[in-house]
Amino acid sequence: MQISLLGRYLHPSTPVALPLFMSGVAAGFPSPAQDYIERTLDLNDLCVQHPAATYFVRADGDSMEGVGIFSGDVLVVDRSLKAVHGDIVIACLDGEFTVKELSTRPALQLLAHNPAYAPIQLDAESTLELFGVVTTVVHSVRQRG
């Protein structure tokens, strides 16, 4: 896998006043980089398309490990998107939020991504209530604690 560096990330709540270029510039000599200062990259630009419609939730369980959703991960949920076949969605089932893959063909069902879990069949008459569509998973790869 090739990895290319896009830029440095600063947490959005970091005060903008933080020095971007702290190289002790000698008085009188402007930094050659001065004309090239750009805004630092904000992860929100990458993960959040509709801020007013975006909620974060935390996953709890192992049924979606096949698509890279592990217990404790933060999911970015966009409510403004219309869910279609193949989307990972947050559904309300039996008074609980659950994250699954939406399948509308050949029949309406919610699919887990772990062989230990069977698909959840939904009869056509029952209304499936969706909270939103998952667009991004925030998964930390560092050992916690």
Added chain:
Amino acid sequence: MYALVDCNNFYASCERLFRPDLQGRPIVVLSNNDGCVVARSAEAKQLGIKMAVPLFQVQEQIDRENIAVFSSNYALYGDISARVMSVLEQQAPAIEVYSIDEAFLDLSGLEANYSLVDYGQQLKRLVYQYTGIHVCVGIAPTKTLAKLANHAAKQYPATLGTVDLSDPQRQRRLLGLLPVQEVWGVGRRLSRRLKQQGIHTALALADCDPSWVRSHYSVTLERTVRELNGQSCMDLEACPPPRQQILCSRSFARRITEYKDMRSAVAQYSARAAEKLREQGSLARVVTVFIRTNPHSQHERFYSNSASRLLSVPSADSRRLGGTALKLLKSIWLPGCRYMKAGIMLSDLYLPGHFQPSLFDAPETPAAMRLMQAVDSINQGGRGQVRFAGEMLSTGWQMQRSRLSPAYTTRWGQLPRVKS
């Protein structure tokens, strides 16, 4: 043309947003200190739970009907409100945020190309899809009529939550159905007076002669009469005028008897009031502090007192306002009482540069203003990383919020859980 968009049972709807298990279950939200019911879901309204009723009076019914009870979670309501307003902003040329759950939209020019009912329905759908909050939309040529249209949209399910009141005949038909106290700006006292003069419905008020209303009541009510007749007298206030006074007052979780506890409470209220003052860019010249015991307690002495001081120059400096407040507190503190409530009021407000100091007065220094800005930017959002020492002396008296739901949308540690 204006639209009033109003969220349905806003606080209760916010509480339900991340709790699918509460679908269909009645919900009530309590005031500061868990004292009274301040918001109800549709189901709770149906059960006859009244607005502002003290919790203990309905406790038995709450247990019996399995009603879900929450403390006010303003962090949550504020965040959801901002989302609703942001969706509305994208859908209209101009908007006035009127309260946490209501906004006026300016729809000028829209009626030429759109069916207003369709527009309202679309707005309703969009706000729900983006935020999960249901709203009702009232559309009319004036803000006062838009308010009534919204009221009708809420009251009559057949409207599907949108009422277009641009047709004068429909306006009159609706006005005839509504009691006069439903009109925006007609309070309880005013409506009593109107009824004494035989004006019972909104329509009867609309049919009054405007100049008679002005001479017998007020210019404000005259404006209301004109607005009821479709003549727009109130424009959208895109940025509301700064408030004329700032009040920060609360009841304590338990009675305060020690001076150091009261001192800490007053210090904290003044820090919060000063922060609000700076938020709207004003300076205050008068500081008032008041304290009181429970007026309804039979076997305790009732004590209530307040003190004010006029500063030589208006200030927005927490240190100066807080210091003054504590001196005032000292002057009215009476030992041996069980205090229930305290508050601070900042009044006689000025915008910077609008006050003429006398020769010997020291106006606020830029350094002080910068310090306050620094404090505010650190404390932005959540309450307080930087505090004044006086606020910290004791905390046991603080607001009781025993049934507070998580800060679902504003704290990483409290995100809603989903089963995976």
